[in-house]
Amino acid sequence: MTKILFCTDTYPPQVNGVSVVTALSVTGLRARGWEVEVIAPKYPTDIPRIFEHGMTDEAVTAIPSVPMPGYRDIRLAAPARGTVRDVIARFQPQLVHSATEFMIGRLGQRAAMATGIPVTTSYHTDFAKYTESYGVPFLRRPVTAWIRRFHANAARIFTPSEPSRQDLLALGLQDVEVWGRGVDEVLFHPAKRSLSLRQRLNLGHAFTFLHVGRLAPEKGVDVLLDAFGVVERALGSDAVKLVVAGAGPSLAALRSRAPRTVTFLGNLDRQRELPALYASCDAFVFASTTETLGLVVLEAMAAGTPVIAAPAGGVADHLRHEQNGLAYAAMDAQACAAAMRRLVEDRALLLRLREEARRTAERRTWEHEMDRLNASYREVLSRAAR
Numbered sequence: 001m002t003k004i005l006f007c008t009d010t011y012p013p014q015v016n017g018v019s020v021v022t023a024l025s026v027t028g029l030r031a032r033g034w035e036v037e038v039i040a041p042k043y044p045t046d047i048p049r050i051f052e053h054g055m056t057d058e059a060v061t062a063i064p065s066v067p068m069p070g071y072r073d074i075r076l077a078a079p080a081r082g083t084v085r086d087v088i089a090r091f092q093p094q095l096v097h098s099a100t101e102f103m104i105g106r107l108g109q110r111a112a113m114a115t116g117i118p119v120t121t122s123y124h125t126d127f128a129k130y131t132e133s134y135g136v137p138f139l140r141r142p143v144t145a146w147i148r149r150f151h152a153n154a155a156r157i158f159t160p161s162e163p164s165r166q167d168l169l170a171l172g173l174q175d176v177e178v179w180g181r182g183v184d185e186v187l188f189h190p191a192k193r194s195l196s197l198r199q200r201l202n203l204g205h206a207f208t209f210l211h212v213g214r215l216a217p218e219k220g221v222d223v224l225l226d227a228f229g230v231v232e233r234a235l236g237s238d239a240v241k242l243v244v245a246g247a248g249p250s251l252a253a254l255r256s257r258a259p260r261t262v263t264f265l266g267n268l269d270r271q272r273e274l275p276a277l278y279a280s281c282d283a284f285v286f287a288s289t290t291e292t293l294g295l296v297v298l299e300a301m302a303a304g305t306p307v308i309a310a311p312a313g314g315v316a317d318h319l320r321h322e323q324n325g326l327a328y329a330a331m332d333a334q335a336c337a338a339a340m341r342r343l344v345e346d347r348a349l350l351l352r353l354r355e356e357a358r359r360t361a362e363r364r365t366w367e368h369e370m371d372r373l374n375a376s377y378r379e380v381l382s383r384a385a386r
Helices: 017-031 081-091 103-114 128-132 137-151 162-170 196-201 223-235 252-257 274-280 295-300 314-316 333-346 346-364 366-385
Strands: 003-007 034-040 062-063 063-069 071-077 095-098 117-121 156-159 176-178 207-212 242-246 263-266 282-285 308-309 325-326
Touching: 003 017, 003 081, 003 103, 017 034, 017 117, 017 366, 034 071, 034 081, 062 081, 062 156, 071 103, 081 263, 095 103, 095 366, 103 128, 103 137, 156 162, 156 366, 162 176, 162 252, 162 314, 196 274, 207 223, 207 274, 207 333, 223 242, 223 252, 223 282, 223 333, 242 274, 252 263, 274 295, 282 295, 282 333, 295 308, 295 325, 295 346, 308 333, 325 333, 325 346, 333 346
Parallel strands: 003 034, 003 095, 034 062, 095 117, 117 156, 156 176, 207 242, 207 282, 242 263, 282 308, 308 325
Antiparallel strands: 063 071
C-alpha cells in the first residue's frame, strides 16, 4: 500500500477552505487505496466538531499550538522538528504533501527532503495580496519571496485555479498543476431546499441572499453589507434578507455595520446544516478578490444558487456573467447592489442562472478531482523512482 503524509497548519475542527480541501483529500485517497497520515496543530477540545471528513484520530499527529494574537481561530504550531522526524521514521511515507507554507508544512518539507522523500505542495492562499487587506503592503515583496522559496522545493505544486497557476509560473516555479476545483454535487444539491429552515430563520417569502465564509478583512464582507443596505432601502426589509454564515476576527465590526435585519449564524455543520442553507437561499453573494478557488462559490452553484461575485482570482474560473451568475466590479458596493436588485426583479433570469449554476457544478465533481489527484501523485512517485 502506498503511503502519503500530509503536513498542514490547518485541519478540522478548524473550518476554512484549506482545511476542508485537505480533509477531503485524505478521505478520497484512503478510498483509492492509499494509507494516509496527517500532522496538524492540536486544537482546543471545546471547538465544535462541525466537519468530520478525514478525522481518524489515530492517523493524526497533533502538534502543540497556541492561538495567533488577534485571530484566535488560527493556531500557531510549535517548531516540533523531532516529532515530524519521528512520524516520518515510523510511518515511512513514499510521499510527503505540505498543504501549507507555515510551520508544520515547512517542517514536513525539510524532514522529507533530508531523507530523500519527494515532496509536493499546495498553493491555496495568496498571502501576498493579504498584506494590503491587513494594512501592511510593504510586506508584499518579502511575502512573495517566501512563497517562491517554499514551493521551489516541490516536485509538483497543486493550485486550484488557472490565475493562481499563472501567478506561480510568473515567479519562475515549474510543474504547477491546476487541481482542487471540485465540489460534492450530491451533498450540495437543490433538493436540500428546506421550507422549515426558512421559517426558523424568519425569512418568510423574502428574496434571500447568502454569504458563507471566514469573516476577515480580506474577504470584503463589508462591501456586501453596504450593497445589501442599498437594496433593502430601495425594496423594503420584507422583500429582501441577507444571511451570513461563518466566523472570524471581523465578526464584531461587521455586526455593528450591518443593517439590523441581517442574520449572522456563525459556523455551521458542513454535513447537516450548510447544504440546506445554500439550497434554501435565492442567491449567493461574494466579495473576496484574493481567492485561489472560492470553494463556497462552487458549493452554492451545486445547490442551484446563482452567484453574484467579483470575477477575480479563482472565482473567475467558474463565474460566467449572465450564464451561471452575475459579475460586478471588485469592491464596488453600488455595482454589487445593482446586480442583487436585478436578480430580485428578474424571475426569468434567476431561474436560468439557477439551472446553469447547477450544471457548472456537475462538471466539477469532487470524485473526478480525486481521481486526478490519485493519478498525479502516482506520476510524481514514478518519476522520482526513475
